[in-house]
Amino acid sequence: xxxxxxxxxxxxxxxxxxxxxxxxxxxxxxxxxxxxxxxxxxxxxxxxxxxxxxxxxxxxxxxxxxxxxxxxxxxxxxxxxxxxxxxxxxxxxxxxxxxxxxxxxxxxxxxxxxxxxxxxxxxxxxxxxxxxxxxxxxxxxxxxxxxxxxxxxxxxxxxxxxxxxxxxxxxxxxxxxxxxxxxxxxxxxxxxxxxxxxxxxxxxxxxxxxxxxxxxxxxx
Numbered sequence: 498x499x500x501x502x503x504x505x506x507x508x509x510x511x512x513x514x515x516x517x518x519x520x521x522x523x524x525x526x527x528x529x530x531x532x533x534x535x536x537x538x539x540x541x542x543x544x545x546x547x548x549x550x551x552x553x554x555x556x557x558x559x560x561x562x563x564x565x566x567x568x569x570x571x572x573x574x575x576x577x578x579x580x581x582x583x584x585x586x587x588x589x590x591x592x593x594x595x596x597x598x599x600x601x602x603x604x605x606x607x608x609x610x611x612x613x614x615x616x617x618x619x620x621x622x623x624x625x626x627x628x629x630x631x632x633x634x635x636x637x638x639x640x641x642x643x644x645x646x647x648x649x650x651x652x653x654x655x656x657x658x659x660x661x662x663x664x665x666x667x668x669x670x671x672x673x674x675x676x677x678x679x680x681x682x683x684x685x686x687x688x689x690x691x692x693x694x695x696x697x698x699x700x701x702x703x704x705x706x707x708x709x710x711x712x713x714x715x716x717x
Contacts, residue, residue, distance in 0.1 A: 502550045502622060503622050503625070505546055506543070506546055506547065506550065506622045506625070506626060506667075507622075507625050507626075507629075509539060509542055509543035509546055510543055510625060510626045510629040510630065510663060510667070511629060512539050512543075513536065513539045513540060513543060513629065513630075513633055513659070513660075513663060514605060514629050514632050514633055514636070516532060516535050516536045516539055517536065517601075517632070517633050517636040517637070517656060517660075518598065518601055518636070519532045519535070520532040520533065520536060520636075520640065520652065520653075520656060521594075521597055521598060521601050521636060521639065521640055522594060522598060523588070524588050524590070524594065525588065526579050526588060526646070526648060526649065527576070527579070529588065529649060529652055530572050530575050530576050530579070530652070531572070533567075533571075533572050533575070533652050533655060533656065534567075534568050534569070534572040535568075536567075536656055536659055537563055537564070537566075537567030537568035537571075537572070537655075537659060538564065538568045540563050540567065540568075540659045540662060540663060541560045541561075541563040541564040541567075541568060542560075543626075543663060543666070544556055544559050544560040544563060544662065544663075544666045545557060545560040547626075547666045547667060548560060548666075550622065556666055559662065559666065563659075563662065567655065567659065571655065575648065575651070575652070578648065579648060588644055588645070588646045588649050590643050590644060590645070591642070591643045591644075591645065592643060597639065597643050600639055600643075601636050601639055604632060604635040604636060604639060605632040605635075605636070607635070608628055608629070608631040608632040608635060609628050609632070611631070612624075612627055612628035612631055613628055622667065623667050623668050625667075626663060626664070626666075626667025626668075627664050627667050627668055629663070630660045630661070630663040630664035630667060631660070631664065632660070633656065633657070633659060633660030633663060634657050634660035634661060634664070636656070636660075637653050637654065637655075637656040637657030637658075637659075637660060638653070638657060639653075640652065640653030640656065641653035641654060641657070
């Protein structure tokens with residue numbers, strides 16, 4: 498049973514990394530938001546499996562929060578924002594998709610190289626999950642750095658937070674109060690970002706970060 502538990506946990510954590518690459522590859526906002534929902538769905542499945550193999554019922558609450566907020570509510574609300582702002586278009590990237598994907602693969606290799614030796618004495622399931630979770634976090638950071646659109650940078654932040662949750666649950670979980678506070682802090686941050694994006698759109702008629710930098714330079 499331990500071998501099966503390891504295989505399924507490893508498959509789900511690895512799937513989260515693959516979906517992170519899928520998000521990194523997307524060049525249109527609507528496709529990126531669909532990938533974000535899939536990312537949260539895989540996270541919910543991974544957390545639910547960890548709840549099963551750890552015999553930790555409180556992790557089912559975390560899985561339910563990920564499924565309800567991250568896989569359904571937040572992608573739906575972001576799609577509403579995209580529709581209201583009228584920004585159905587391609588996402589501009591720094592350096593192009595090819596270089597970004599290569600950088601993502603390098604970050605995954607770095608995560609495995611750093612984390613696997615450090616966690617050599619830990620439980621094999623937790624060891625693999627933490628290493629792959631760090632990959633998800635770094636890919637989320639890469640997405641935030643290489644995307645010029647503010648909405649796609651928000652998506653990168655949300656995927657980064659998914660990696661943190663995966664690491665916490667793989668390392669024998671977090672207290673339930675911490676999980677709930679994280680979920681609500683993400684929700685509040687999302688509401689603030691939504692209002693911020695509307696204000697940017699109203700003031701500058703764009704949410705392109707490069708255009709905003711050019712406007713700031715023109716004012717200077």
